[in-house]
Protein backbone atom coordinates (compact mmCIF):
# COMPACT_ATOMS: atom_id res chain seq x y z
CA UNK A 47 0.00 0.00 0.00
CA UNK A 48 0.97 3.58 -0.53
CA UNK A 49 1.68 6.25 1.99
CA UNK A 50 -0.70 9.15 2.56
CA UNK A 51 0.32 12.77 2.60
CA UNK A 52 -2.08 15.53 3.63
CA UNK A 53 -0.84 19.03 2.96
CA UNK A 54 -2.37 22.28 4.29
CA UNK A 55 -5.85 20.80 4.12
CA UNK A 56 -8.92 22.93 4.69
CA UNK A 57 -12.44 21.54 4.51
CA UNK A 58 -15.87 22.31 5.91
CA UNK A 59 -19.59 22.51 5.26
CA UNK A 60 -21.13 25.53 3.51
CA UNK A 61 -19.48 28.61 5.00
CA UNK A 62 -18.36 26.72 8.09
CA UNK A 63 -14.65 25.85 8.09
CA UNK A 64 -14.09 22.69 10.14
CA UNK A 65 -10.55 21.57 9.30
CA UNK A 66 -7.92 24.25 9.32
CA UNK A 67 -4.52 23.64 7.83
CA UNK A 68 -4.15 19.92 8.51
CA UNK A 69 -0.71 18.52 7.74
CA UNK A 70 -0.15 14.82 8.23
CA UNK A 71 1.96 12.09 6.69
CA UNK A 72 1.05 8.45 7.20
CA UNK A 73 3.90 6.15 6.24
CA UNK A 74 3.34 3.03 4.20
CA UNK A 75 1.99 0.29 6.48
CA UNK A 76 1.43 2.68 9.36
CA UNK A 77 -1.76 3.08 11.39
CA UNK A 78 -2.51 6.55 12.75
CA UNK A 79 -5.31 7.10 15.24
CA UNK A 80 -7.21 10.39 15.12
CA UNK A 81 -8.19 11.16 18.66
CA UNK A 82 -10.18 14.09 19.93
CA UNK A 83 -13.40 15.20 21.57
CA UNK A 84 -16.76 15.03 19.88
CA UNK A 85 -17.13 17.62 17.11
CA UNK A 86 -13.38 18.30 16.66
CA UNK A 87 -13.49 17.19 13.01
CA UNK A 88 -12.26 13.57 12.99
CA UNK A 89 -15.02 12.24 10.72
CA UNK A 90 -14.83 15.32 8.52
CA UNK A 91 -11.15 14.58 7.93
CA UNK A 92 -11.93 10.99 6.89
CA UNK A 93 -14.76 12.24 4.66
CA UNK A 94 -12.45 14.77 3.02
CA UNK A 95 -9.91 12.00 2.33
CA UNK A 96 -12.55 9.74 0.79
CA UNK A 97 -14.07 12.50 -1.33
CA UNK A 98 -17.36 12.80 0.57
CA UNK A 99 -16.57 16.37 1.71
CA UNK A 100 -14.89 18.75 -0.78
CA UNK A 101 -11.38 19.99 -0.10
CA UNK A 102 -11.30 23.81 -0.06
CA UNK A 103 -7.59 24.23 0.06
CA UNK A 104 -4.53 22.00 0.18
CA UNK A 105 -3.77 18.63 -1.33
CA UNK A 106 -4.02 14.94 -0.55
CA UNK A 107 -1.52 12.47 -2.00
CA UNK A 108 -2.24 8.75 -1.83
CA UNK A 109 0.97 7.16 -2.97
CA UNK A 110 2.26 9.66 -5.44
CA UNK A 111 -1.16 10.50 -6.85
CA UNK A 112 -2.79 13.86 -6.07
CA UNK A 113 -6.34 12.79 -5.31
CA UNK A 114 -8.14 15.71 -3.70
CA UNK A 115 -9.85 16.77 -6.93
CA UNK A 116 -10.74 13.21 -7.97
CA UNK A 117 -14.23 11.77 -7.38
CA UNK A 118 -14.54 9.33 -4.46
CA UNK A 119 -14.46 6.20 -6.64
CA UNK A 120 -11.17 7.18 -8.29
CA UNK A 121 -9.22 7.83 -5.08
CA UNK A 122 -8.67 4.22 -4.02
CA UNK A 123 -9.19 5.22 -0.39
CA UNK A 124 -11.84 3.09 1.30
CA UNK A 125 -13.78 3.59 4.49
CA UNK A 126 -14.92 1.10 7.11
CA UNK A 127 -17.97 2.63 8.76
CA UNK A 128 -19.08 2.50 12.38
CA UNK A 129 -22.44 1.11 11.26
CA UNK A 130 -20.78 -1.51 8.94
CA UNK A 131 -22.88 -0.29 5.94
CA UNK A 132 -23.27 -3.83 4.58
CA UNK A 133 -25.90 -4.85 2.03
CA UNK A 134 -28.51 -6.71 4.13
CA UNK A 135 -29.93 -8.70 1.20
CA UNK A 136 -26.50 -10.06 0.20
CA UNK A 137 -24.49 -12.94 1.60
CA UNK A 138 -21.13 -12.54 3.31
CA UNK A 139 -19.29 -13.48 0.09
CA UNK A 140 -21.38 -11.12 -2.05
CA UNK A 141 -20.71 -8.25 0.34
CA UNK A 142 -16.97 -8.89 0.36
CA UNK A 143 -16.83 -9.17 -3.44
CA UNK A 144 -19.10 -6.18 -4.06
CA UNK A 145 -16.36 -3.60 -4.75
CA UNK A 146 -14.59 -5.94 -7.17
CA UNK A 147 -17.85 -6.59 -9.00
CA UNK A 148 -18.39 -2.83 -9.38
CA UNK A 149 -14.86 -2.64 -10.79
CA UNK A 150 -15.92 -5.35 -13.26
CA UNK A 151 -13.27 -7.81 -12.13
CA UNK A 152 -13.45 -11.37 -13.59
CA UNK A 153 -15.69 -13.85 -11.72
CA UNK A 154 -12.77 -16.21 -11.00
CA UNK A 155 -10.63 -13.35 -9.62
CA UNK A 156 -13.48 -12.20 -7.40
CA UNK A 157 -14.01 -15.72 -6.05
CA UNK A 158 -10.32 -16.18 -5.34
CA UNK A 159 -10.02 -12.82 -3.56
CA UNK A 160 -13.18 -13.41 -1.54
CA UNK A 161 -11.91 -16.85 -0.46
CA UNK A 162 -8.57 -15.32 0.55
CA UNK A 163 -10.26 -12.59 2.60
CA UNK A 164 -12.67 -15.01 4.27
CA UNK A 165 -9.58 -16.86 5.51
CA UNK A 166 -7.82 -13.67 6.58
CA UNK A 167 -10.75 -12.36 8.65
CA UNK A 168 -11.55 -15.88 9.92
CA UNK A 169 -15.03 -16.12 8.45
CA UNK A 170 -14.53 -19.18 6.22
CA UNK A 171 -17.57 -21.39 6.32
CA UNK A 172 -19.89 -18.37 6.64
CA UNK A 173 -19.66 -17.21 3.01
CA UNK A 174 -23.25 -18.18 2.18
CA UNK A 175 -24.81 -16.65 5.31
CA UNK A 176 -26.84 -13.46 5.03
CA UNK A 177 -25.00 -10.70 6.90
CA UNK A 178 -28.14 -10.11 8.97
CA UNK A 179 -27.52 -13.52 10.56
CA UNK A 180 -24.09 -12.48 11.89
CA UNK A 181 -23.01 -10.99 15.21
CA UNK A 182 -21.74 -7.39 15.41
CA UNK A 183 -18.10 -8.53 15.55
CA UNK A 184 -18.57 -10.79 12.50
CA UNK A 185 -20.31 -8.00 10.56
CA UNK A 186 -17.43 -5.65 11.26
CA UNK A 187 -15.02 -8.30 9.94
CA UNK A 188 -17.10 -8.56 6.75
CA UNK A 189 -16.94 -4.77 6.42
CA UNK A 190 -13.18 -4.87 6.87
CA UNK A 191 -12.80 -7.68 4.31
CA UNK A 192 -14.99 -5.79 1.83
CA UNK A 193 -12.85 -2.66 2.24
CA UNK A 194 -9.62 -4.62 1.79
CA UNK A 195 -10.89 -6.63 -1.18
CA UNK A 196 -10.20 -3.88 -3.67
CA UNK A 197 -6.64 -3.41 -2.38
CA UNK A 198 -7.05 0.26 -1.46
CA UNK A 199 -4.04 2.56 -1.22
CA UNK A 200 -5.33 3.76 2.14
CA UNK A 201 -7.92 2.35 4.51
CA UNK A 202 -9.82 4.70 6.83
CA UNK A 203 -11.85 3.39 9.73
CA UNK A 204 -14.48 5.57 11.39
CA UNK A 205 -15.08 4.35 14.95
CA UNK A 206 -15.18 0.75 13.68
CA UNK A 207 -15.59 -0.74 17.15
CA UNK A 208 -18.07 1.56 18.82
CA UNK A 209 -21.15 -0.54 18.05
CA UNK A 210 -19.61 -3.62 19.64
CA UNK A 211 -20.01 -4.66 23.25
CA UNK A 212 -16.99 -4.28 25.53
CA UNK A 213 -15.66 -7.87 25.29
CA UNK A 214 -16.06 -8.23 21.50
CA UNK A 215 -14.57 -4.80 21.10
CA UNK A 216 -11.36 -5.90 22.80
CA UNK A 217 -10.96 -8.96 20.58
CA UNK A 218 -11.83 -7.15 17.30
CA UNK A 219 -9.40 -4.39 18.29
CA UNK A 220 -6.59 -6.95 18.50
CA UNK A 221 -7.69 -8.66 15.29
CA UNK A 222 -7.61 -5.40 13.32
CA UNK A 223 -4.19 -4.55 14.74
CA UNK A 224 -2.84 -8.00 13.89
CA UNK A 225 -4.26 -7.78 10.35
CA UNK A 226 -2.74 -4.36 9.88
CA UNK A 227 0.68 -5.74 10.81
CA UNK A 228 0.20 -8.89 8.68
CA UNK A 229 -1.11 -7.14 5.56
CA UNK A 230 0.74 -3.85 6.06
CA UNK A 231 -2.13 -1.55 5.17
CA UNK A 232 -1.77 2.21 5.49
CA UNK A 233 -4.61 3.41 7.66
CA UNK A 234 -6.23 6.16 9.64
CA UNK A 235 -8.59 5.16 12.41
CA UNK A 236 -10.96 7.50 14.23
CA UNK A 237 -11.77 6.86 17.83
CA UNK A 238 -12.62 8.85 20.89
CA UNK A 239 -11.46 6.02 23.10
CA UNK A 240 -7.99 6.92 24.30
CA UNK A 241 -7.10 3.34 25.28
CA UNK A 242 -8.10 2.09 21.82
CA UNK A 243 -5.82 4.66 20.21
CA UNK A 244 -2.91 3.75 22.51
CA UNK A 245 -3.27 0.03 21.82
CA UNK A 246 -3.91 0.10 18.08
CA UNK A 247 -1.99 3.00 16.61
CA UNK A 248 1.63 3.36 15.58
CA UNK A 249 1.16 7.10 16.06
CA UNK A 250 -1.65 9.25 17.40
CA UNK A 251 -2.80 12.64 16.11
CA UNK A 252 -4.78 14.57 18.71
CA UNK A 253 -7.28 16.96 17.15
CA UNK A 254 -8.81 19.98 18.82
CA UNK A 255 -11.27 22.27 17.04
CA UNK A 256 -10.20 21.25 13.56
CA UNK A 257 -6.46 21.48 14.19
CA UNK A 258 -3.85 18.89 15.05
CA UNK A 259 -2.53 19.71 18.54
CA UNK A 260 0.11 16.97 18.66
CA UNK A 261 1.28 13.99 16.64
CA UNK A 262 3.45 11.33 18.22
CA UNK A 263 3.85 7.73 19.27
CA UNK A 264 1.41 6.53 21.93
CA UNK A 265 4.21 6.79 24.51
CA UNK A 266 5.06 10.37 23.49
CA UNK A 267 1.45 11.48 23.59
CA UNK A 268 0.84 9.77 26.93
CA UNK A 269 4.04 10.73 28.74
CA UNK A 270 4.94 14.00 27.02
CA UNK A 271 1.81 15.91 26.05
CA UNK A 272 2.87 19.14 24.39
CA UNK A 273 -0.16 21.24 25.31
CA UNK A 274 -2.54 21.52 28.29
CA UNK A 275 -5.35 20.26 26.03
CA UNK A 276 -3.48 17.04 25.18
CA UNK A 277 -2.48 16.50 28.84
CA UNK A 278 -6.07 16.88 29.98
CA UNK A 279 -7.51 14.84 27.10
CA UNK A 280 -5.05 11.99 27.69
CA UNK A 281 -6.15 11.59 31.28
CA UNK A 282 -4.08 13.98 33.39
CA UNK A 283 -7.30 15.12 34.99
CA UNK A 284 -5.78 16.97 37.96
CA UNK A 285 -5.05 20.60 37.12
CA UNK A 286 -3.70 23.40 39.27
CA UNK A 287 -2.53 26.86 38.38
CA UNK A 288 0.77 27.95 39.89
CA UNK A 289 1.52 29.94 41.98
CA UNK A 290 -1.21 28.90 44.33
CA UNK A 291 -1.78 30.79 47.54
CA UNK A 292 -2.82 27.86 49.64
CA UNK A 293 -0.81 26.16 52.39
CA UNK A 294 -2.16 22.79 51.29
CA UNK A 295 0.19 22.88 48.24
CA UNK A 296 4.01 22.86 48.32
CA UNK A 297 6.36 22.81 45.36
CA UNK A 298 9.94 23.96 45.27
CA UNK A 299 10.65 26.14 42.27
CA UNK A 300 13.72 28.17 41.49
CA UNK A 301 11.86 30.74 39.44
CA UNK A 302 9.14 32.30 41.58
CA UNK A 303 7.80 34.45 38.76
CA UNK A 304 6.60 31.57 36.61
CA UNK A 305 2.89 31.37 35.94
CA UNK A 306 2.28 27.71 35.34
CA UNK A 307 -0.45 25.27 34.48
CA UNK A 308 0.32 21.92 36.10
CA UNK A 309 -1.44 18.66 35.17
CA UNK A 310 -1.02 15.16 36.58
CA UNK A 311 -2.78 11.79 36.58
CA UNK A 312 -4.53 10.24 39.56
CA UNK A 313 -2.21 7.23 39.19
CA UNK A 314 0.84 9.47 39.71
CA UNK A 315 -0.31 10.78 43.10
CA UNK A 316 1.24 8.71 45.88
CA UNK A 317 -1.14 8.85 48.82
CA UNK A 318 -0.21 8.38 52.46
CA UNK A 319 -2.96 8.28 55.03
CA UNK A 320 -1.41 10.77 57.40
CA UNK A 321 -1.30 14.55 57.57
CA UNK A 322 1.67 16.63 56.42
CA UNK A 323 4.29 16.82 59.20
CA UNK A 324 7.82 17.90 60.01
CA UNK A 325 9.10 14.67 58.49
CA UNK A 326 7.45 15.30 55.09
CA UNK A 327 10.10 15.61 52.37
CA UNK A 328 9.14 18.85 50.62
CA UNK A 329 11.81 18.33 47.97
CA UNK A 330 10.14 15.16 46.74
CA UNK A 331 7.86 16.86 44.21
CA UNK A 332 4.47 18.46 44.53
CA UNK A 333 3.18 17.88 48.07
CA UNK A 334 -0.51 18.34 48.77
CA UNK A 335 -2.36 17.90 52.04
CA UNK A 336 -6.07 17.42 52.43
CA UNK A 337 -8.75 15.04 53.57
CA UNK A 338 -10.74 12.30 51.90
CA UNK A 339 -13.98 13.47 50.41
CA UNK A 340 -14.97 10.28 48.61
CA UNK A 341 -13.57 6.83 47.87
CA UNK A 342 -14.79 4.89 44.83
CA UNK A 343 -13.93 1.25 44.09
CA UNK A 344 -12.55 0.71 40.57
CA UNK A 345 -11.77 -3.01 40.65
CA UNK A 346 -7.98 -2.99 40.88
CA UNK A 347 -7.87 0.05 43.17
CA UNK A 348 -9.82 2.92 44.72
CA UNK A 349 -10.05 6.40 43.31
CA UNK A 350 -9.88 8.77 46.23
CA UNK A 351 -11.20 12.34 45.89
CA UNK A 352 -9.08 14.47 48.18
CA UNK A 353 -10.30 17.89 49.25
CA UNK A 354 -7.34 20.29 49.32
CA UNK A 355 -8.43 23.86 50.04
CA UNK A 356 -10.54 24.93 47.06
CA UNK A 357 -9.35 22.00 44.92
CA UNK A 358 -10.47 18.41 44.70
CA UNK A 359 -7.60 16.15 43.62
CA UNK A 360 -8.07 12.59 42.37
CA UNK A 361 -5.58 9.97 43.55
CA UNK A 362 -5.43 6.19 43.09
CA UNK A 363 -4.93 4.10 46.20
CA UNK A 364 -4.92 0.40 47.03
CA UNK A 365 -7.23 0.72 50.02
CA UNK A 366 -10.57 2.19 50.81
CA UNK A 367 -10.30 5.22 53.10
CA UNK A 368 -13.09 6.63 55.25
CA UNK A 369 -14.40 10.14 54.60
CA UNK A 370 -12.47 12.94 56.41
CA UNK A 371 -9.24 10.88 56.74
CA UNK A 372 -6.34 13.37 56.67
CA UNK A 373 -3.95 12.46 53.82
CA UNK A 374 -0.80 13.72 52.12
CA UNK A 375 -0.22 13.34 48.38
CA UNK A 376 3.16 13.36 46.71
CA UNK A 377 3.47 13.74 42.96
CA UNK A 378 7.04 13.21 41.70
CA UNK A 379 8.37 16.02 39.51
CA UNK A 380 8.70 13.57 36.61
CA UNK A 381 4.97 12.92 36.67
CA UNK A 382 4.00 16.60 36.42
CA UNK A 383 3.07 18.04 33.04
CA UNK A 384 4.07 21.66 33.43
CA UNK A 385 3.17 24.43 30.98
CA UNK A 386 4.25 28.05 31.31
CA UNK A 387 1.38 30.42 30.77
CA UNK A 388 2.26 32.89 28.07
CA UNK A 389 0.92 36.36 27.35
CA UNK A 390 -2.79 36.66 26.84
CA UNK A 391 -3.89 35.56 23.34
CA UNK A 392 -0.85 33.38 22.80
CA UNK A 393 -0.42 29.68 23.38
CA UNK A 394 1.00 27.85 26.32
CA UNK A 395 4.59 26.79 26.18
CA UNK A 396 5.66 23.40 27.40
CA UNK A 397 8.11 23.66 30.24
CA UNK A 398 10.78 21.03 30.17
CA UNK A 399 10.12 18.71 33.09
CA UNK A 400 13.73 17.55 33.14
CA UNK A 401 14.95 21.09 33.57
CA UNK A 402 12.25 21.65 36.20
CA UNK A 403 13.65 18.60 38.00
CA UNK A 404 17.15 19.89 37.82
CA UNK A 405 16.13 23.31 39.12
CA UNK A 406 17.58 24.11 42.50
CA UNK A 407 14.73 23.60 44.90
CA UNK A 408 14.99 26.72 46.97
CA UNK A 409 11.48 27.76 47.74
CA UNK A 410 8.73 26.01 49.62
CA UNK A 411 5.37 27.56 48.92
Ligand SMILES: Nc1ncnc2c1ncn2[C@@H]1O[C@H](COP(=O)(O)OP(=O)(O)OP(=O)(O)O)[C@@H](O)[C@H]1O
Pocket residue numbers: 059062064082083084085086087088089090091238
Ligand atom coordinates in the same frame (compact mmCIF):
# COMPACT_ATOMS: atom_id res chain seq x y z
N1 LIG B 1 -23.07 17.50 7.14
C1 LIG B 1 -22.73 18.50 7.98
N2 LIG B 1 -23.16 19.76 7.79
C2 LIG B 1 -22.79 20.77 8.60
N3 LIG B 1 -21.96 20.63 9.66
C3 LIG B 1 -21.51 19.39 9.91
C4 LIG B 1 -21.86 18.27 9.10
N4 LIG B 1 -21.23 17.18 9.59
C5 LIG B 1 -20.54 17.60 10.68
N5 LIG B 1 -20.70 18.92 10.87
C6 LIG B 1 -20.07 19.73 11.92
O1 LIG B 1 -18.68 19.63 11.78
C7 LIG B 1 -18.04 19.58 13.05
C8 LIG B 1 -17.12 18.38 13.09
O2 LIG B 1 -17.93 17.20 12.99
P1 LIG B 1 -17.28 15.75 12.90
O3 LIG B 1 -18.39 14.78 12.74
O4 LIG B 1 -16.20 15.77 11.90
O5 LIG B 1 -16.64 15.63 14.35
P2 LIG B 1 -16.06 14.34 15.08
O6 LIG B 1 -14.80 14.77 15.71
O7 LIG B 1 -16.02 13.20 14.15
O8 LIG B 1 -17.20 14.12 16.18
P3 LIG B 1 -17.75 12.76 16.83
O9 LIG B 1 -16.63 12.21 17.66
O10 LIG B 1 -18.88 13.22 17.68
O11 LIG B 1 -18.17 11.85 15.72
C9 LIG B 1 -19.14 19.59 14.10
O12 LIG B 1 -19.28 20.90 14.57
C10 LIG B 1 -20.36 19.17 13.31
O13 LIG B 1 -21.52 19.76 13.85
